Amino acid sequence: MTARDTLGNPLEDVVVWAMPKAAAPLRTRPAAVEQRNKTFIPLVSVVQTGTLVHFPNRDEIRHHVYSFSPAKRFEIKLYAGTPVDPIAFDKPGEVVLGCNIHDHMIAYIYVVDSPWFAKTDKDGNARIDGLPAGDYDLNGWHYAQDKSSASIPVGLRADDARSAAFSIGRRPMRPGPVAK
Numbered sequence: 001m002t003a004r005d006t007l008g009n010p011l012e013d014v015v016v017w018a019m020p021k022a023a024a025p026l027r028t029r030p031a032a033v034e035q036r037n038k039t040f041i042p043l044v045s046v047v048q049t050g051t052l053v054h055f056p057n058r059d060e061i062r063h064h065v066y067s068f069s070p071a072k073r074f075e076i077k078l079y080a081g082t083p084v085d086p087i088a089f090d091k092p093g094e095v096v097l098g099c100n101i102h103d104h105m106i107a108y109i110y111v112v113d114s115p116w117f118a119k120t121d122k123d124g125n126a127r128i129d130g131l132p133a134g135d136y137d138l139n140g141w142h143y144a145q146d147k148s149s150a151s152i153p154v155g156l157r158a159d160d161a162r163s164a165a166f167s168i169g170r171r172p173m174r175p176g177p178v179a180k
Helices: none
Strands: 002-005 015-020 034-036 039-041 044-048 051-054 063-069 072-079 087-089 093-099 106-112 117-119 134-141 150-156 165-168
Touching (some): 015 106, 039 106, 044 051
Parallel strands (some): 002 165
């Protein structure tokens, strides 16, 4: 899978996932969004619906992580180290993270209903491994795109290796997390 903007430049951090036409199995993977040097790392994460996400604070200062996104509303009040309980991401969609103490801190978690997903690298490339034969919609999402997601129908045979390309238009960048 290759993702490019409308000018043909490679796009990093595009979330791609294959959504099967039949029910997808639940295969959550461990996930974490760290705070380090007053920055969320990684900027973009992708998780399957039902995943528990940890928010370790690696800074020597405290952070207050929150989201007011429709896909997941939560708040972890001022803390240092690792909060005791991870947060369960139980609805698909975009989750914008912020820190109440450091307004410049922003990150994104995209929650998908499929265990087959990846994120593009700096060259705009991503690979979804282990995809069984079947019919899928191949989807792409980027935090700066101008619409919710792009989708391409794909049918795979057991011995098939396919590639796909997305062109994603960018929306103006938000200065920070969604307002309260």
